[in-house]
Amino acid sequence: MLRWTKKIILITSITVYSSIALYAQKRVACIGDSITKGLGLKKENKTYPQQLQELLGPNFNVQNFGFSGATLLSKGHKPYVETQEYKQALAFHPDIAIIALGVNDTDPRNWPNYGDEFEQDYSTLISNLRKSNPGVSIYICTLTPIFSGHTRFLSGTRDWHQAITALIPKIAKNNQVKLININEQLKSRIDLFEDNIHPNVEGATIIAKQVNQAIQGIAQPLSVKANFGDHMVLQRNRENAIIGKASSNKKVTLTFNHKTYQTQSDDNGDWSILLPKRSAGGPFDIQIQAEDEELKINDILFGDVYLASGQSNMAFELKNALGGDSLIQMNAPKVRLFKNTNLVQTNPTSWDLNTLEKINKLDFFSGNWTLPTQENKANFSAIAYAFALEVSSRTNIPIGIVELDVPGSNTESWINRTTLEQDNLLASYIHNWRKSDFIQDFCRTRSDQNLALSSTKYQRHPYEPAYNFEAGISHWLHTQFTAILWYQGESNAHNIELHELLFKTLVSSWRQNFKQDLPFYYVQLSSIERPSWPRFRDSQRKLNTELENTYMAVSSDVGDRSDVHSKNKIIIGNRLANLALAHEYKFKINADYPTFDHYTIKNSRIKVYFKNCKSLKTNNNQPLQGFTLIDEKGYSLQPGKISIQKNCVSLAMPSDKIITEIRYAYSPYSTANLQNEAEVPASTCSFKID
Incomplete structure (x- = not known):
């Protein structure tokens, strides 16, 4: 009981x-x-x-x-x-x-x-x-x-x-x-x-x-975003936001240059502190505290920060470039590097399930700020490093260069989704990109190989529209940049008109998303035996004239007849550097390519006048090559006697033909050799004769 x-x-x-x-x-x-x-x-x-x-x-x-x-x-x-x-x-x-x-x-x-x-x-x-x-x-x-x-x-x-x-x-x-x-x-x-x-x-x-x-709320350790760290460069003469995470609603204190700045993390634990403008210099340290937690960022320089992006020719490493060894050996005390390493290369193989899952979660890029050790330089973009070295040595300003590229990637992959969706044409295919003719067949075939083991309907891939923006660019939107370096287009050369829309969209959307009127310094495609490339190069030239605050470096004179990855990369980096020195730093140098200005016709001779030059010459003083005349029936004709007179090229025209167009450097692999007095090569171009 x-x-x-x-x-x-x-x-x-x-x-x-x-x-x-x-x-x-x-x-x-x-x-x-x-x-x-x-x-x-x-x-x-x-x-x-x-x-x-x-x-x-x-x-x-x-x-x-x-x-x-x-x-x-x-x-x-x-x-x-x-x-x-x-x-x-x-x-x-x-x-x-x-x-x-x-x-x-x-x-x-x-x-x-x-x-x-x-x-x-x-x-x-x-x-x-x-x-x-x-x-x-x-x-x-x-x-x-x-x-x-x-x-x-x-x-x-x-x-x-x-x-x-x-x-x-x-x-x-x-x-x-x-x-x-x-x-x-x-x-x-x-x-x-x-x-x-x-x-x-x-x-x-x-x-x-x-x-x-x-x-x-959320409990999490005090941290800063992954693109902050020791040896970083912050943009001089602008306010810079230091961004990180902490537990929800915690006081965060930042100490820099003997001054203290405070904020409070929000409900999600996000915090941001704005540093005041500062001229070039350093090194400096930053201490950050949240209650009993503390972290420190050491060896910070203030200078100019550039973002280098695109596909494989931008990714081409310094150790493989002609003359790369000498740059690897050379000291560069004012250059700092941030290489965003790809999770996996887009080689013709099938990716395993673990890799596929990481790519879906946007875990494709990783990296940190580093000093320019020989190893770090060797594995860095040849073009981007040559650019940084040239600019820093000639300005004595610290240069931070961020490399963010994917070999084989198309323009669509670098544009944010909202922008793509706002355009009715682009929105019609971006979700079905692996079966769309708007996407180059190389990108579709290679992605099918990489994704063969995936059963996910919308499996992600770095050739997918918006992917590289979402996985990479989006993490840098808070960063103040001096300008963008861009080398891409090989994976869009199949549809020139579409690329014109895409490139304009890329430039405007990046400026909008970064909230900066960023200058774009881009490389025109090189020479190779691919039939669409002359017209593509000419299209890139026209884009340069249409888009404000864009500057183009010509590379067709250093191409390779059969290899899309010419090893002549350092000269391209230097050409980009000269453009930046002229337009960002106001150096009195002629860095822009000579381009068509106007023409006159008299006595069966057409005189073509060029701008961006005081005078014209040929590479190594060889006979002038590259001009073609087009008659009223569309036939290509070689001009008669050619001569150079200051900034003018004089061409003899056949008396029995009506010439309707003149083209320069319009062969896929071009041996055209016209340049200005500063040895800047002329661009592929075409113009109509009235």
Whole structure:
């Protein structure tokens, strides 16, 4: 009888304790649509509310009130406020409410008709939740992304998604609720959205973690972004942001040059401190503290910072370049290097599953600031290093050079996704790039080889549109740069007109994303026996005349007939350096290539006048080569007697032909040899004769 009584007391005690624990739990209502509900997830996978429950722990009671297809708009085709889930959410009297609605409002049945009521309907939903529990803490979420492969993307969904995205922060502010940005980490992860709208279980995990951080904060070590570190160069004469992470809402103190700067990390643990402008010099140190944590960055110089990017000719290493050994041996006390090493080379092999997963997670580039040791120089871009050495030695200013390139990569891969999606032509193929003729067949074939073992519909690859921006460039957007060095185009030479659009888009989007009017110093493609290259080179010349603050270095005189990777790289780096010295540092040198200015015709002779030159000559004073005349029937003719007179080339024309066009250096592999008095070669060009 006594044992039985003890059991009754024990069971009663457990029941009372459980009831108290349940009563003490904070109630969390996850309000949303199919993304909250978990549409598309396998049965064994957990929705974001289920994962949130695990993250929050036993002191919270998380309930999923998602309804597939629900609209925020009360007059939409499936209004959330008319669902049973909405009634249950109110009856739940949540202490915390997470609202993630709006994706379905991009439907043409909804936004065009009732979009003007979105703000008031959202405010009403928030108000009703407060009525159910006046003490409720409400968080509203940004929209998750909709990718360009969605069937209605170009017929309105893209634009309406952007309109709603712009409204949500305003709604949060005006209703005094907190905003959770669940879009930021998902917008660059198309691999998680097989149907272009619903995230898979990994996407649900990302959402759950973001919501958990908003509710509980985050504990993490004090750190700075990976592109800060010992031996770095910060841009002189500009404010520089030092950016890092700490635990949520912690005071961060930075000491630099005997001055102290303070800030506080936000709910996500992010912090940023702005250093004042400083002239060239150094070295300096920085100390950073957050409570009992401390880190130090040593040997910092202030100077000029350049970003060198593109494909394999930019990646071509100094140790393989003609004359590279002498530069490797030479001291460069004011040059600092940051090489973004590729996770794997795009060779004709199949990548293993571990590599494929890392690439999906955008873990493709890694690196740090280094001193120019012989080993570091040898493995660095020959063009970029030659540029940095020349500029630093002639200006006596520290030069930091960041190399970020991928052999074989196309222009599309370096442009951010939002910009690509904004262009109707580009948005039509970027999600289906491996089967699109807009992408060069080399890129498609090689990526198919690399990705042969992947079963992911949108498996990532560094030739994929937007990938190199998302995995690489995006990490440098806070950095102040003097200018961009660019050598790319080989993987876009199959479609010249498309490249013209892409290059203009690249330049404008980088300037917009970096929030700097960055000068672009780019290399014109070289000479090789590839039939489209003369017209491509001429197109690059025309782009130079159309785009402000761009400068082009000619390389066709140092090409290789059969090898796309000519070893003559140091001279190209020096040409880029001379352009920068002329335009950034105002050196009195003629670094620009001589180009067509105007012509005159008299007595069967045409005189072609060039600008960017005081006089013209030929390389090594050899006979002038490279000019071709085109007659009215399209036939190519060789000119008669040719002579050079100061800045003019005089060509004899056949008297029995009507000449309609003149071309220079228009052979795929060109032996054209015209240059100015500073030995800067003339560009491939063509012009019409009226």
